[in-house]
Amino acid sequence: MTANSFRRQGILFVISAPSGTGKSTLCGNLRATPDFIYSVSCTTRPPRPGETNNVDYHFLTVEEFQQKIKAGEMLEHAKVHLNYYGTLLAPVKKALEEGTDVLLDIDVQGAESIRGCKDPLIRSSLVDVFIMPPTLEELERRLRKRGTESEEQIQMRLARGKEEMQNWRLYRYTILSGSMEEDLIKFRAIMRAERYLSSRLTLV
Numbered sequence: 001m002t003a004n005s006f007r008r009q010g011i012l013f014v015i016s017a018p019s020g021t022g023k024s025t026l027c028g029n030l031r032a033t034p035d036f037i038y039s040v041s042c043t044t045r046p047p048r049p050g051e052t053n054n055v056d057y058h059f060l061t062v063e064e065f066q067q068k069i070k071a072g073e074m075l076e077h078a079k080v081h082l083n084y085y086g087t088l089l090a091p092v093k094k095a096l097e098e099g100t101d102v103l104l105d106i107d108v109q110g111a112e113s114i115r116g117c118k119d120p121l122i123r124s125s126l127v128d129v130f131i132m133p134p135t136l137e138e139l140e141r142r143l144r145k146r147g148t149e150s151e152e153q154i155q156m157r158l159a160r161g162k163e164e165m166q167n168w169r170l171y172r173y174t175i176l177s178g179s180m181e182e183d184l185i186k187f188r189a190i191m192r193a194e195r196y197l198s199s200r201l202t203l204v
């Protein structure tokens with residue numbers, strides 16, 4: 001008797017959180033495992049110290065970025081904190097078709113436009129997760145601890161974070177952020193359950 005086995009399409013995990021919540025560290029930890037392909041976004045913002053082109057982001061000029069939008073290469077794009085950010089469509093679709101899960105770290109506007117995406121593969125693969133900071137004070141403390149932004153940038157990110165937090169209900173899951181370990185455990189629980197959804201499986 002041959003054993004049953006399943007094939008499944010990839011899952012598109014979208015994570016959003018106000019800047020400073022600890023999402024980048026969470027994604028960095030998830031990235032270090034072979035569970036996903038991490039989608040490298042395009043951005044027009046300059047690299048921070050320690051960031052590598054084509055690893056952390058594809059760092060583009062505004063002209064190059066606009067060219068990619070025009071050519072229909074972007075799954076979504078948004079202006080965040082005065083710069084443009086966007087996700088390339090082709091690598092995401094290829095991974096999903098191959099049954100590989102994809103992790104996207106994008107803002108609430110990007111998540112919104114993916115929710116509205118007409119592509120049936122993208123729609124059926126989407127699992128969106130919001131990481132909610134425990135309090136605004138804690139968000140401010142985490143932002144300051146990072147030490148990469150000026151006072152003006154911190155204030156801008158806090159104001160934006162406040163707005164973004166109002167969108168949590170639009171996401172399928174919300175994780176109340178605790179320690180990095182707690183956030184990882186919660187995210188992995190979501191990941192495991194989503195991988196066993198019958199609707200994603202095909203018996204082969």
Ligand code: 5GP
Pocket residue numbers: 016017018019041042045076077078080081085086087105106107109110111
């Ligand atoms: P940072 O400049 O701190 O790396 O990122 C700022 C914000 O841009 C974060 O909230 C991050 O999630 C968002 N972001 C990064 N890549 C993308 C993307 O491809 N699309 C969208 N819409 N937002 C992104």
